[in-house]
Amino acid sequence: MIVAGIDIGSRAAKAVVMNNGAIVSSVTCDTGPESVKTSQMTIARALEGTGLALDDMEYVVATGYGRVLVPFANENISEISCHARGITWYFPEVRTILDMGGQDCKAINCDAEGRVNNFIMNDKCAGGTGRFLEMIADVLNIPLEKIGEAALRSKQAIPFNTICAVFAKSEAIAYLRKGVSKEDILAGLNEAIATRCLNLLKRVSIEKEFTITGGIAKNQGMVAQLREKVGLEPLLSEDPQIIGALGAALFAEDRCRGKAAAVPAKVQYGYSDGTGNYFITIDTGRCDGCGECVPACPSGIFEVAADDNGQLKARVKEDARKKLALLCPGYEVCLSKLGRNCHTVCPREAINHTW
Amino acid sequence: MAIEVTQSNAVMLPTLERFRQINDAFPKTGEILEHKSKGGKVFGWLCTYVPEEILHAAGILPVRVTGYSQEMELEDGNAYLYINNCSFSRSCLQMGLRGEYEFLDGMVAGSTCDGARRLFDLWQYYIKTPFHHILTVPRKYTGKAHDLYYQQVTQFKEHLEEFLGRKIPDEQLINSIEVFNRSRALLKQLYELRKADAPPISGAETMEVLNASFRMPKETFNRWLKDLLEELSKSSITHKGRARLMVVGSVMNNPEFINSIEAQGGLVVTDELCTSTRYWSDPVVVEKGESPVKAISKRYLNNFPCARMVPSDERFNRILNLVKEFRVDGVISQIIRYCVPYAHDLPLLRDRLKEVGVPVLALDVEYGTSGSGQIQTRVQAFLEMIEARKR
Numbered sequence: 001m002i003v004a005g006i007d008i009g010s011r012a013a014k015a016v017v018m019n020n021g022a023i024v025s026s027v028t029c030d031t032g033p034e035s036v037k038t039s040q041m042t043i044a045r046a047l048e049g050t051g052l053a054l055d056d057m058e059y060v061v062a063t064g065y066g067r068v069l070v071p072f073a074n075e076n077i078s079e080i081s082c083h084a085r086g087i088t089w090y091f092p093e094v095r096t097i098l099d100m101g102g103q104d105c106k107a108i109n110c111d112a113e114g115r116v117n118n119f120i121m122n123d124k125c126a127g128g129t130g131r132f133l134e135m136i137a138d139v140l141n142i143p144l145e146k147i148g149e150a151a152l153r154s155k156q157a158i159p160f161n162t163i164c165a166v167f168a169k170s171e172a173i174a175y176l177r178k179g180v181s182k183e184d185i186l187a188g189l190n191e192a193i194a195t196r197c198l199n200l201l202k203r204v205s206i207e208k209e210f211t212i213t214g215g216i217a218k219n220q221g222m223v224a225q226l227r228e229k230v231g232l233e234p235l236l237s238e239d240p241q242i243i244g245a246l247g248a249a250l251f252a253e254d255r256c257r258g259k260a261a262a263v264p265a266k267v268q269y270g271y272s273d274g275t276g277n278y279f280i281t282i283d284t285g286r287c288d289g290c291g292e293c294v295p296a297c298p299s300g301i302f303e304v305a306a307d308d309n310g311q312l313k314a315r316v317k318e319d320a321r322k323k324l325a326l327l328c329p330g331y332e333v334c335l336s337k338l339g340r341n342c343h344t345v346c347p348r349e350a351i352n353h354t355w
Numbered sequence: 356m357a358i359e360v361t362q363s364n365a366v367m368l369p370t371l372e373r374f375r376q377i378n379d380a381f382p383k384t385g386e387i388l389e390h391k392s393k394g395g396k397v398f399g400w401l402c403t404y405v406p407e408e409i410l411h412a413a414g415i416l417p418v419r420v421t422g423y424s425q426e427m428e429l430e431d432g433n434a435y436l437y438i439n440n441c442s443f444s445r446s447c448l449q450m451g452l453r454g455e456y457e458f459l460d461g462m463v464a465g466s467t468c469d470g471a472r473r474l475f476d477l478w479q480y481y482i483k484t485p486f487h488h489i490l491t492v493p494r495k496y497t498g499k500a501h502d503l504y505y506q507q508v509t510q511f512k513e514h515l516e517e518f519l520g521r522k523i524p525d526e527q528l529i530n531s532i533e534v535f536n537r538s539r540a541l542l543k544q545l546y547e548l549r550k551a552d553a554p555p556i557s558g559a560e561t562m563e564v565l566n567a568s569f570r571m572p573k574e575t576f577n578r579w580l581k582d583l584l585e586e587l588s589k590s591s592i593t594h595k596g597r598a599r600l601m602v603v604g605s606v607m608n609n610p611e612f613i614n615s616i617e618a619q620g621g622l623v624v625t626d627e628l629c630t631s632t633r634y635w636s637d638p639v640v641v642e643k644g645e646s647p648v649k650a651i652s653k654r655y656l657n658n659f660p661c662a663r664m665v666p667s668d669e670r671f672n673r674i675l676n677l678v679k680e681f682r683v684d685g686v687i688s689q690i691i692r693y694c695v696p697y698a699h700d701l702p703l704l705r706d707r708l709k710e711v712g713v714p715v716l717a718l719d720v721e722y723g724t725s726g727s728g729q730i731q732t733r734v735q736a737f738l739e740m741i742e743a744r745k746r
Contacts, residue, residue, distance in 0.1 A: 065728070080736035081743070104729070115743040118714070121733060332425070332611065332725075336379060349357075 001256050002052060003059045005248025006039055007079065008066030011102030011130050012215060013038045014245040015046035017057075018253060025050050026242045031102075035066035043072065059256050061248040065103065068281055068352075077251055079244050080119050083213050084110035086247025090237040095207035098197055098226070098234075099244075100216035102130035107200040109207065114247070118204045127163040128193040130215050135165060136189060139172055140182045147186055151221025154187030163192045186221060194225035201230065211235045213243040280324065280342075284313050286350035296345040298338060299327040314350070328353075357618045358557065358596040368590060370583040371560055374567040378424070382455050386571035390416045396460040399484070401447070401475065403629045403658065404465035404492045406651045408535055408639065409512050411573065412527040413519060419569030420456065421630070422446025424609040426723040435477055441691045443606050443722040444470035451482045461486030461518070463511070467663050468696060486518050493656070494665050501656060508652040528647035532639045534573050541580045542568070542635040545587075549624045550681055553593035558602070558623025559613040565631050566608050596622025598741045599682055603627040603674060603704070604689040605662070605697050606722070615726025616687065621738050625681040627674050633659040636673075662696035670700070671707045678713055685741045687734070688717045714740065 002024075007014040013031045017024040027045045032038045039062070043054060054072060062073035063082040070076070083099045083106070097108040105128055108119045122128065137144045158180055162168055168189065175185050210232040216222055217240035227234060237243065289312025293302045301320040307313045320327055331353045334341035342351045377384050387397055398410050399420040410417040422443060431452040432445030450456060462484045464475040472489070479487045490507045493500035516522055545564065548554055564583065568576050597620035602613070608630040613623050626632050636659035641650040660670045677683070686708055690697045705715045716737040718730055726734070 065732075078732050078736035078739055080732070081739040116736065116740040119733075119736060119740075120717075121729065 001058055001253060002056050003061075003249055003252035003256060004043065004046065004057050005082070005245045005250070005252055006043060006060065006062050006070055006073065007064040007082065007242075007244035007248060008035055008039055008042075008062065008070065009064045009079075009102050009215075009244070010104075011134075012241065013042040013064075013066075014242045015042045016242055016245040016249040017046050017050060017052065018249045021253065023246070023249075024052070026239065026245065028239075028241055031066070035069035036071055039066065039070040039072070059252040061252040061255070063244050063248045074252075075255065077248060080106060080108055080121075081116055082244045082247030082251065084108050084116045084247065085114040085250050086243035086245070087211055087213065087237070088112070088114035089246055089250060091209060091211060091235045094209045094211045094235060096201060096204070096210045096232075098201060098210070098212045100128075100130065100197070100212060100214040100222070102215060105129055105197060105200060107197070107204045109204040114250075120200055120203050122196075122200060127165050127168070128196045132163070132165045132168070132193075133189075133216065133219070135169060136172060136186070139169055140176070140185065142182060142186075145218075148219035148221040148223075150183050151186035151190050151219075152224060154181070154183040156184055157191050158184045158188035160188045160192040163189070163196060168192075187225075190219075190221050190225045191229075193222065194229045197226060198229045206230060206232070208232060209235050211237070211240075213237075213240045215241045217241070280316060280328070281352045282314055282316075283350040283352070286348040287313050287346075288348060289313050290347065292345040292347065293342045293351060296334075296340055296342050298329065298334065301327055302342065358594050358620055358622045360557075361553075361591075361593050361595070368560075368583065368586050368592075370579050370586055371563065373579060374563050374583070377567040377570055378563055381423075381566070381570055382418075382450065383458065384570050386575060387416065387418060387458060390572065391458055397458055398461035398463060398486070399456060399459045401462070401464040402467045402471050403634055403661070404467050404655055405463050405490065406508055406511070406655050408528060408531040408651050409508065409515065409523065409648075410463070411531040411534065413515055413523050415461070416572055418459070419630075420447050420451075420462070421566075421569070421606075421608055422450060422723055424566065424723060425611065425725060426721055435481070436473060439693050440473055441470045441693050441722065443691055444474040446722050448474055448477055451478055456482070456484075459484045461488070463487075464489045465492045466490065467492050467661060468694075470694070486515075488514050494663060496657065496664070496669070501653065504656045505649055505652040508648055508655070512648060525647055528651070529641070532641065532647060532651070534577070536638040538568065538573050538577050538580070539635045539638050541577060541584065544584055545580065546625065546632070548587060551593075553595040554622075554624065555587045555590050555592055555594070557594045557613075557617055558600075558626075559610040559617055561623075562608060562610040562613055562631065565634070566610070568635075569630075594622055596620050597738050598622070598684040599624045601625050601627070601674075601678060601681065601683040601686045602689060603686055605691060605694050606630055607689055607691075609723055609725055611725035612689070612720075615731060616734055619731065619735050619738060621685075621687075621734060624683065625677050627659070627670075627677065629661060632677070633661065662700040667700050667703060671704055674704065675707060675711065678708070678711065683713060684745075685737060686713055686715045687737070688715055689720050690717070691722050692719055714744075 002019045005016045011031055013029045016026045025046050029042045060073045062070035062076045063079045067076035083097055087094050087097055092112050099106040105122045109117045134144055137147050142150055172185050212234045289304050291304045293314050301316050302314050303317050304312050304314050331341040331343055397416045397418055400417050401420045407417045429445045429449050432449035436445050436448055462478055464471055466472045466489050475489050488511055490511055493503050600621045600623050602623055607628050637654055639650050639654040659673055688701055708715055
């Protein structure tokens with residue numbers, strides 16, 4: 001039974017390939033501007049040197065922020081469920097998970113089988129996320145992977161009043177000008193972020209054992225701060241960043257075991273704009289190439305063309321893909337202005353939008 | 356994975372379309388303009404503690420003041436109302452300042468929370484609606500509270516009579532009570548259908564019906580809703596989800612928000628929103644020998660309470676009853692930022708629901724939000740959590 005889990009995060013894309021319950025390979029790549037390409041590249045990297053091909057995968061589960069844009073995935077599951085499931089592989093005794101990712105932070109409470117009891121995410125704010133640390137590393141001119149140990153060398157952490165990404169940046173620059181050491185600034189920021197995480201954790205209740213997952217778990221300075229604030233020794237897996245993808249792979253195994261009859265594969269194809277925030281997906285498993293969507297779009301972004309198997313399918317025109325957010329007015333707007341949109345005209349409900 | 360909609364033959368629901376058209380034309384709906392063109396008066400009301408029957412009995416068309424059912428730019432709303440007022444009050448003010456409620460002949464509010472109160476103050480100051488009135492609404496259910504509220508409703512009626520230059524007779528009030536009670540009974544029938552395993556109507560569709568109920572004459576609404584119930588009884592459309600959900604929180608009338616939950620397979624079967632269940636829940640009961648005004652004031656104070664009322668248990672018990680009746684698997688609490696009464700009650704409600712094993716997903720939102728990527732991730736994870744527990 002060969003399966004894969006793929007986790008398209010906002011900053012990094014991770015993939016785990018498993019064969020009969022053992023990890024064959026795992027990789028972490030940068031998330032590029034196009035989620036679809038990123039997912040293809042990531043899985044290709046994960047399969048490199050394993051002698052396996054994408055076609056050998058019996059089931060693929062996608063997770064993370066770009067989960068709906070993985071064309072070869074059979075299913076998508078939220079990253080919250082995947083982190084809880086993934087951590088059981090290493091530490092079934094974990095009840096409290098802090099997932100610190102590139103764009104958000106989640107506190108999860110789960111049971112021994114990796115089922116989520118409760119979870120909470122930070123709100124629409126980049127304070128205390130991977131993106132925030134990247135920015136600070138840039139301001140301080142220290143490579144990102146070095147900021148953890150740098151903070152550990154601090155003698156006197158500088159108290160920060162804010163972890164608002166914008167204000168903290170100006171505050172950090174002001175301290176630099178005053179001659180405060182970079183180490184002390186980093187330690188101060190870590191402390192502020194740890195306090196905020198503690199607040200998230202308290203809202204789901206902190207139970208033993210405790211773990212940190214996601215890219216930031218590799219930052220020793222932050223881990224040290226969290227150990228102190230939470231008052232528990234975090235159990236750290238060898239690569240905390242792949243836990244989401246690992247959870248996805250474990251779910252894929254569950255699905256294989258549970259599937260009596262073959263599950264019809266959902267073949268999604270997604271098109272996203274440069275920001276990655278806007279995308280259209282076309283379920284090519286459902287699409288029969290009837291072409292109703294072509295005249296329905298006021299900007300004419302659709303076309304029907306033969307796919308690799310010679311079957312007619314709808315797709316977004318090559319030149320429209322880059323300017324998607326610009327061209328597409330949004331399906332609600334179309335519906336109210338024109339009385340129809342690509343969703344309503346599609347007889348097989350194959351088209352979906354994020355805006 | 357959206358909710359499963361099965362439809363063996365193409366039975367359409369034409370009346371649902373008619374309700375949708377009303378909402379699309381909002382705020383200047385054909386029904387409102389028609390009433391105006393016949394020389395009738397149209398009044399705006401804000402908050403479910405404003406007794407609509409009094410307006411109706413005076414021949415006035417009551418219209419609920421809301422924002423659009425989507426997030427909007429609040430350039431004036433933010434300039435006039437400090438941002439710790441909720442985005443609902445700022446959205447209403449924005450529309451008022453833009454002149455989108457210029458057809459209103461009056462504005463009636465309840466001083467139920469700071470948001471409503473400040474919105475009313477600014478409305479009175481900047482938007483020249485000919486008639487303004489605000490009712491003081493007590494926070495308790497004691498005898499004294501009822502006396503005070505009765506006085507308030509009486510004063511409101513007198514103020515209105517003075518403005519119109521004529522009395523509102525008791526017979527008219529009795530008639531209005533009947534019309535509104537009829538509407539409540541029909542809405543209850545609609546909600547009863549949602550108790551089924553696979554209801555004929557989705558949560559988002561139900562919200563279209565409720566939105567229209569605020570924006571057209573009640574008599575017409577009742578007729579249409581009866582048509583819709585008839586169509587639903589003959590329809591073969593059914594909706595089935597991964598889980599049965601209830602939405603709680605103050606004000607929310609955006610069908611797109613419900614749609615974004617249902618698109619992920621969470622079927623919304625009931626709610627506790629002031630724009631839905633809390634609006635129509637209780638009928639006015641006129642006891643023998645009691646004045647209609649007294650009966651109205653009693654109903655409005657005792658109605659399915661807003662989180663502003665104390666003790667909170669009355670509200671919690673009603674929510675728990677709904678959870679049982681509608682066989683709810685999970686509760687989604689959507690709280691508009693800075694809605695203090697609801698935010699403060701949530702931990703207590705969460706504990707009460709925990710006792711009966713019902714999980715809560717708490718979402719902090721802005722008024723009119725239709726479900727961003729982050730909200731969708733949370734809803735998806737919540738549904739997965741419910742499914743994992745069922746196994």
